Amino acid sequence: MAEKTIRVLVAKPGLDGHDRGAKVIAQALRDAGMEVIYTGLRQTPEQIVEAALQEDVQVVALSxxxxxxxxxxxxxxxxxxxxxxxxxxxxxxxxxxxxxIPVLKEAGIAEIFGPGTPTRLVVDYIRQKLGVAGPAGGGPSDQQN
Incomplete structure (x- = not known):
């Protein structure tokens, strides 16, 4: 029986108009075999929650x-x-x-990934937290965002 594909919502809350990093992460997660939904720019927290529920995601990645x-x-x-x-x-x-970072973690954000984090670390973190093994021999390189 095949494992369920990890579904990730990548979102840009607020008025921030810079989405290069979010797009790099979205592509790295796709390359790793995850299904990625990108909400686009300037989303409210309420819109992000609604999209996460509608899309039935296991992960929300905020940038x-x-x-x-x-x-x-x-x-x-x-x-x-x-x-x-x-x-x-x-x-x-x-x-x-x-x-x-400690304030965000106390608020329920599981982890924070800053600029320059190898995308592989994000992929591995998600898989580890969800208890899902990655595809044999697959996944993104240590590209940086």
């Missing part, structure tokens, strides 16, 4: 370069909890100061 991560990431986690989807793994990425 922010605007400095508003403390205001935009936690409402996504809270919205998922309110909808009974507390099992969705929520990740953060972008330019996030080290001192903000």
């Amino acid at each position: 922010s370069l605007s400095g508003a991560h403390l205001y935009l990431f936690p409402p996504v986690v809270e919205g998922l909890r309110q909808q009974g989807a507390e099992d969705v793994l929520v990740l953060g990425g972008g330019v996030i100061p080290d001192e903000d």
Whole structure:
């Protein structure tokens, strides 16, 4: 019996208009055999929660370069909890100061991946947290975002 494909929603909350990193991550996850839904720019936390529920994803990957991560990431986690989807793994990425990481983790963001993180680490983290093995010999290289 084949394992279910991991479904990931990649989202850009807030007014941040820079999506290169989000697109790099989305492509790396696709290359690793995951199904990726990209919401596009300027999404509200509520729109992200709704898309995650509609798309029945196991992972939400949030990207922010605007400095508003403390205001935009936690409402996504809270919205998922309110909808009974507390099992969705929520990740953060972008330019996030080290001192903000513990605050985000306490709010329910499972992990933060900053600029320059090898995409392989993101892929491996998702697979490990979901308990899913990767395809034999496949996956992205250690490309950086």
